[in-house]
Amino acid sequence: MNGLATHRVLGWLEGLGRITLLGVEAARSLISQRVDWRGLTYQLYFIGVKSQSVVLITGAFTGMVLCAQTYFQFHKVKMDTATLAVVSVAMGSELGPVLTALMVAGRVGAAMAAELGSMRVTEQIDALRTLATHPVDYLVVPRLSATVLALPLLTAESIAVGILAAYTVGTTLLGIDHAYAWHNMLKYTQPQHVVMGTIKAVVFAAVLALISCYKGMNCREGAEGVGRATTEAVVYSSITILISNFFLTLFLTRLLGA
Amino acid sequence: MIETRRLKKSFGPQRVLDGVDLRVEKGESVVIIGRSGGGKSILLKHLIGLLSPDEGDVLIEGESVAWMSERQLLGVRRKFGMLFQGAALFDSLTVAENVAFVLQREGRLTESEIGKKVDEALAMVDLGGTQDKKPAELSGGMRKRVGLARAIIYQPQIVLYDEPTTGLDPIVADSIDQLIVRVRERLEVTTVAVTHDMRSARRIGQRILMLHQGRIHFSGTPEEIFQSKDPVVYRFVNGVSDPKEPHF
Numbered sequence: 001m002n003g004l005a006t007h008r009v010l011g012w013l014e015g016l017g018r019i020t021l022l023g024v025e026a027a028r029s030l031i032s033q034r035v036d037w038r039g040l041t042y043q044l045y046f047i048g049v050k051s052q053s054v055v056l057i058t059g060a061f062t063g064m065v066l067c068a069q070t071y072f073q074f075h076k077v078k079m080d081t082a083t084l085a086v087v088s089v090a091m092g093s094e095l096g097p098v099l100t101a102l103m104v105a106g107r108v109g110a111a112m113a114a115e116l117g118s119m120r121v122t123e124q125i126d127a128l129r130t131l132a133t134h135p136v137d138y139l140v141v142p143r144l145s146a147t148v149l150a151l152p153l154l155t156a157e158s159i160a161v162g163i164l165a166a167y168t169v170g171t172t173l174l175g176i177d178h179a180y181a182w183h184n185m186l187k188y189t190q191p192q193h194v195v196m197g198t199i200k201a202v203v204f205a206a207v208l209a210l211i212s213c214y215k216g217m218n219c220r221e222g223a224e225g226v227g228r229a230t231t232e233a234v235v236y237s238s239i240t241i242l243i244s245n246f247f248l249t250l251f252l253t254r255l256l257g258a
Numbered sequence: 259m260i261e262t263r264r265l266k267k268s269f270g271p272q273r274v275l276d277g278v279d280l281r282v283e284k285g286e287s288v289v290i291i292g293r294s295g296g297g298k299s300i301l302l303k304h305l306i307g308l309l310s311p312d313e314g315d316v317l318i319e320g321e322s323v324a325w326m327s328e329r330q331l332l333g334v335r336r337k338f339g340m341l342f343q344g345a346a347l348f349d350s351l352t353v354a355e356n357v358a359f360v361l362q363r364e365g366r367l368t369e370s371e372i373g374k375k376v377d378e379a380l381a382m383v384d385l386g387g388t389q390d391k392k393p394a395e396l397s398g399g400m401r402k403r404v405g406l407a408r409a410i411i412y413q414p415q416i417v418l419y420d421e422p423t424t425g426l427d428p429i430v431a432d433s434i435d436q437l438i439v440r441v442r443e444r445l446e447v448t449t450v451a452v453t454h455d456m457r458s459a460r461r462i463g464q465r466i467l468m469l470h471q472g473r474i475h476f477s478g479t480p481e482e483i484f485q486s487k488d489p490v491v492y493r494f495v496n497g498v499s500d501p502k503e504p505h506f
Binding site for chain 1: 288303306307308328332336338339342343344348367409
């Protein structure tokens with residue numbers, strides 16, 4: 001039993017080390033190699049544009065339900081007009097970045113792992129190497145760069161839509177006063193919350209792109225291998241996003257004083 | 259030009275290569291034969307640095323490549339072209355984009371110059387007019403031809419073939435063999451092919467090596483191997499199974 005646990009921990013640590021090395025190689029490539037504009041543009045379209053509907057729906061309904069639930073509790077203590085302030089801070093620094101990253105991990109991370117996994121099992125990645133092309137330059141860097149560029153924008157969009165939806169629900173359905181709601185929201189939402197949300201989005205983007213690319217490029221043979229890599233990419237990305245969010249919140253709150 | 263010294267490679271408890279010593283001279287055409295799962299493709303992948311040995315060395319033009327980093331190997335691989343068993347075409351790209359891949363990445367030529375070279379490479383493999391097709395629209399033989407066009411467009415010095423005729427009907431297999439000979443003669447490249455197709459080995463090889471139990475068991479001309487009385491070579495060449503040994 002101890003042997004199995006040790007084996008698992010060592011395997012997990014090895015995976016973590018390999019993903020870190022992949023990140024270092026990608027950073028090195030980003031600095032020293034020519035930018036693949038075509039690959040980057042396609043990935044920006046695939047990750048940024050094609051994720052719009054998922055991100056908008058997630059942001060809007062999260063904002064609305066958060067507004068409704070907060071209002072129901074605050075109404076009991078006559079704090080109705082603080083509802084949108086809570087929604088704004090929560091969406092800006094926590095729910096916006098985390099939920100957007102989780103939705104993108106489900107859509108984009110799975111696609112990355114499946115595509116790279118299929119390329120691996122059909123020897124396309126080996127073919128790239130024989131054509132004097134480093135797989136990190138051609139496959140990982142455009143995906144990583146596009147995710148790091150797109151996810152903060154998607155997160156901002158999700159937060160804005162969430163707050164707008166919450167404002168609409170709060171002021172029309174729940175009867176919160178427009179002026180007080182707006183005033184309190186601006187009063188309690190600090191620039192630090194926006195900065196925190198943006199930093200988190202960048203970190204989550206790097207995490208999900210690296211884990212998904214790593215899982216795809218190192219998948220086992222056959223359809224089962226590709227399937228497992230895809231599942232692991234989504235599960236590991238999601239868990240890492242949730243765990244790192246907690247530590248980022250503690251660290252950034254202390255750093256930014258949010 | 260290509261040399262391996264005491265090359266050893268294991269996967270888990272299974273030793274696939276057990277001290278392979280191999281030498282291929284410039285311009286030579288060598289075919290490596292052996293049983294399925296006997297390590298032929300593994301050996302081929304060591305020559306181009308796709309795999310690293312556990313022990314031993316690989317030398318390309320006297321330069322040791324076995325322990326080079328992936329980035330150092332990129333320069334060495336420019337000397338090679340490789341045709342994979344399943345062609346390994348990039349299925350998101352068209353035929354023309356596949357063939358032009360290296361030239362596009364290098365960015366030294368203009369689009370019209372690249373287009374001209376793509377047309378020439380496709381004409382060489384008798385596939386003119388397929389530029390805009392996707393790999394999924396091609397037959398197995400056509401995919402291999404495109405794979406070969408992609409491997410030779412940048413005029414490598416060495417071309418490696420991994421099971422070039424596996425999965426093809428005899429007529430298409432013969433046309434691929436003729437193509438391999440044509441590429442060798444026109445481009446004067448060094449050729450290393452692995453196969454278990456003896457008809458193909460006879461047609462394309464000037465020298466045939468037999469890999470058996472992780473080592474080079476036999477080396478000779480096609481005539482010598484077909485006339486060999488060595489029981490291992492004889493059984494393989496003539497497709498005779500050993501009743502004492504299960505073969506599946």
